[in-house]
Amino acid sequence: MTTTLQRNPEPDLQSLLHEDQLPTWLPRTLVAGAALITIALVIGTSLSIAQAVLIGWLLTWSLPIASRVVEGGRKAADRTVTLLVASAFGLALIPLGSILALVISRGAPQLNAEFLTYSMRNVVGEGGGIYHALVGTLLVTAAATVISVPIGLFTAIYLVEYGDGNRLSRWITFLVDVMTGIPSIVAGLFAYALFVIFFGEGIRLGIGGAVALAVLMVPIVVRACEEMLKLVPNELREASFALGVPKWRTVVKVVLPTAISGIVTGVTLAIARVIGETAPLLIIAGLTDSVNFNLFSERMTTLPVFTYFSVKFPGVPPEASIDRGWGAALVLIIIVMVLNLIARAVSYFFSPKGER
Amino acid sequence: MAKSIDVSDLNIYYGDFLAVEGVNITIPAKSVTAFIGPSGCGKSTFLRSLNRMHEVIKGAHVEGKVLVDGTDLYAPDMDPVNVRRLIGMVFQRPNPFPTMSIYDNVLAGQKLNSKKMKKSESDDTVERALRQAGLWAEVKDRLSRPGSGLSGGQQQRLCIARAVAVQPEILLMDEPCSALDPISTSVIEDLIHELKTEYTIVIVTHNMQQAARVSDDTAFFNLAGVGQPGKLVESGRTEKIFSNPDNPATESYIQGRFG
Numbered sequence A: 001m002t003t004t005l006q007r008n009p010e011p012d013l014q015s016l017l018h019e020d021q022l023p024t025w026l027p028r029t030l031v032a033g034a035a036l037i038t039i040a041l042v043i044g045t046s047l048s049i050a051q052a053v054l055i056g057w058l059l060t061w062s063l064p065i066a067s068r069v070v071e072g073g074r075k076a077a078d079r080t081v082t083l084l085v086a087s088a089f090g091l092a093l094i095p096l097g098s099i100l101a102l103v104i105s106r107g108a109p110q111l112n113a114e115f116l117t118y119s120m121r122n123v124v125g126e127g128g129g130i131y132h133a134l135v136g137t138l139l140v141t142a143a144a145t146v147i148s149v150p151i152g153l154f155t156a157i158y159l160v161e162y163g164d165g166n167r168l169s170r171w172i173t174f175l176v177d178v179m180t181g182i183p184s185i186v187a188g189l190f191a192y193a194l195f196v197i198f199f200g201e202g203i204r205l206g207i208g209g210a211v212a213l214a215v216l217m218v219p220i221v222v223r224a225c226e227e228m229l230k231l232v233p234n235e236l237r238e239a240s241f242a243l244g245v246p247k248w249r250t251v252v253k254v255v256l257p258t259a260i261s262g263i264v265t266g267v268t269l270a271i272a273r274v275i276g277e278t279a280p281l282l283i284i285a286g287l288t289d290s291v292n293f294n295l296f297s298e299r300m301t302t303l304p305v306f307t308y309f310s311v312k313f314p315g316v317p318p319e320a321s322i323d324r325g326w327g328a329a330l331v332l333i334i335i336v337m338v339l340n341l342i343a344r345a346v347s348y349f350f351s352p353k354g355e356r
Numbered sequence B: 001m002a003k004s005i006d007v008s009d010l011n012i013y014y015g016d017f018l019a020v021e022g023v024n025i026t027i028p029a030k031s032v033t034a035f036i037g038p039s040g041c042g043k044s045t046f047l048r049s050l051n052r053m054h055e056v057i058k059g060a061h062v063e064g065k066v067l068v069d070g071t072d073l074y075a076p077d078m079d080p081v082n083v084r085r086l087i088g089m090v091f092q093r094p095n096p097f098p099t100m101s102i103y104d105n106v107l108a109g110q111k112l113n114s115k116k117m118k119k120s121e122s123d124d125t126v127e128r129a130l131r132q133a134g135l136w137a138e139v140k141d142r143l144s145r146p147g148s149g150l151s152g153g154q155q156q157r158l159c160i161a162r163a164v165a166v167q168p169e170i171l172l173m174d175e176p177c178s179a180l181d182p183i184s185t186s187v188i189e190d191l192i193h194e195l196k197t198e199y200t201i202v203i204v205t206h207n208m209q210q211a212a213r214v215s216d217d218t219a220f221f222n223l224a225g226v227g228q229p230g231k232l233v234e235s236g237r238t239e240k241i242f243s244n245p246d247n248p249a250t251e252s253y254i255q256g257r258f259g
């Protein structure tokens, strides 16, 4: 029996490659329409915002359905997933947006020159400011950074450049992972216990707060720096070795400059992560109404602790104190945002030339 | 200037794995020696053992002797860092430092070692190295631009300039043209011709025509079999290896019957 290969008749390319498509303006129009309907429902009916948004969201599903009818399964799946991803993004933005809106609306009216330049010394009721807490936050966080960045960076350098997966570096990695999980209150207790050894019970010091924050920061800094150092291509290290450059100079002058932008970003994120810590500072840095520039003596208030006490123990009448709490919270958020902007600027200016 | 290399009974390991076995070869001064052979036979490994770059890989080590003008590079009192200053290297993929300008890339050997240099002295070094690498005319107006902004062929010549700027005695090149277009390749081949008046050059290439064009001597490496270590099959004057090799394996490789 012989079989001959039968070639299909010449296919018609036009019909083969053609695919029905929704008009390009339709998706945008549908989404805009759903948004308009949502707004109309909120204004025109007694539905709550959540209900209206839910109805609007359900309406956007007309897009994948229309796509299924007109364009077929593959594109409908694409549009479905796009819609899901966009919805998840919107969902994630809700808490961020509502926190920002709340803090700005309640905190912004507090921001004025007096609020930023006066402490709470001898203030009862209205007036006063957060100068002492601002100073405290900046000093304690700066000291925590000064302590944790060298430790974290050197640890990361050891792990990536020298450890090479040996037993010690595996142990360090394990311990860093454990440290990442330390609850912040435990870090505070650790710092307190540490300073009690030297100064006795009841000690309250700014530097103690810095130590507690550093305990929280070190693992974040190690992780961030480690990832950044690993990203530096081995070829650059070899190029440097081949020029007769010793290993330590290679690390200092080739590896670190290449990774610096990522390292700066990682450190900033670590700072942003600990600057809002309250619990450890309650224990070891304490609360005071006066400005204290000395990390090594007396109590030191920070913004989160100030906010906590302003809202929790407002005194009588409570309004002024609670308002100050919102103002302090807003200032804290602004500091974190400024830090992020600085990190971006720094990583822009330090990033390898030619790759901007 | 320019030194010869004598290798005797060199075994090269990655951990327990013997990658190259029993190499005996003399590489003459002020000439170009090409290493050819199928991929995986240990050409790069052997080349990297000549300036002690091999040992930067974890667990990698060698047995045997590598003598440069009679001095054993692997003697216990030798510092690999100093060895690499004497014996420069150009890699397969161009690897200029992305954080440095063209100017700083050429001076990388000095700058990374924090060598103090007068401005005029470093200007001279940069110009001389870039001229030797045949790159001066193309970059002299943009020395402060980043090195990573150059084309692949220019980057490779920048790496050559960087290697010659530290004035080594010997220059090792591992397939320096394999990532380059034919025009850049021929520029670099011309360059090798000029450099050999001052340097001892060893070049790995998988391109037989290139070996025939640029080299005075040729060494053919081969694998004895799958899982076996690579070996130096034969070496000698390039004309002889290409026209009348002693070993039938060399002949069939050169005639393109395998590899």
Ligand SMILES: Nc1ncnc2c1ncn2[C@@H]1O[C@H](COP(=O)(O)OP(=O)(O)O)[C@@H](O)[C@H]1O
Pocket: B014, B017, B019, B037, B038, B039, B040, B041, B042, B043, B044, B045, B046, B057, B230
């Ligand atoms: N970093 C390394 N670790 C372990 N084995 C390696 C490494 N590099 C190369 N090898 C092995 O050494 C042998 C020779 O490789 P190589 O020198 O790169 O060959 P060539 O350059 O001739 O293609 C190969 O078997 C390869 O798998």
Ligand SMILES: [Mg+2]
Pocket: B043, B044, B045
């Ligand atoms: Mg190779």
